Amino acid sequence: MATPEALIALIAPIAEREGFELVRVRLTGSGHKTLQVMAERPDGSMNVDDCARLSRAISEMLDVEDPIAEDYDLEVSSPGIDRPLTRPRDFVRYAGHKAKIELVAPDAKGRRRYAVVIAAADDSTVTLEISADERLTVPYSAIGEAKLVMTDRLIAEARAARGPAH
Numbered sequence: 001m002a003t004p005e006a007l008i009a010l011i012a013p014i015a016e017r018e019g020f021e022l023v024r025v026r027l028t029g030s031g032h033k034t035l036q037v038m039a040e041r042p043d044g045s046m047n048v049d050d051c052a053r054l055s056r057a058i059s060e061m062l063d064v065e066d067p068i069a070e071d072y073d074l075e076v077s078s079p080g081i082d083r084p085l086t087r088p089r090d091f092v093r094y095a096g097h098k099a100k101i102e103l104v105a106p107d108a109k110g111r112r113r114y115a116v117v118i119a120a121a122d123d124s125t126v127t128l129e130i131s132a133d134e135r136l137t138v139p140y141s142a143i144g145e146a147k148l149v150m151t152d153r154l155i156a157e158a159r160a161a162r163g164p165a166h
Contacts, residue, residue: 002068015058020040020041024084037055046077097149098149101116101128101145104144125137
């Protein structure tokens with residue numbers, strides 16, 4: 001079976017050719033599997049037609065390359081408002097927002113899971129605001145999973161980014 005890295009290597013050039021950036025590629029399920037591809041345009045947008053176009057392009061490659069031995073479904077989607085944070089630029093972009101963070105291993109206090117505000121981020125680390133007087137700075141390699149938490153502020157920013165309703 002193809003590794004996640006091998007799937008990304010196959011899918012990333014197609015996404016780029018079609019004008020999208022990969023957010024996450026994940027193969028899930030036991031038995032019947034789902035190949036989940038999350039992508040977006042460089043400006044963060046992704047509509048239903050974009051998903052369909054990218055899905056067709058990826059499907060054509062998968063039919064030729066056949067990297068997954070088991071039965072699977074291809075699911076192409078936008079990351080959504082409460083998106084996973086997978087790249088350093090995601091953390092930079094959403095600094096000031098609340099996120100659920102799961103570390104790969106427990107920190108010095110024995111904790112792995114946090115619901116925190118992203119205080120700051122750069123190319124190599126992210127600083128989490130644990131409380132008003134406590135911050136934790138970790139390298140990206142220490143983060144197993146991260147996802148934005150839906151808040152009124154996040155919703156308002158997403159609406160503003162879409163522009164006026166038609």
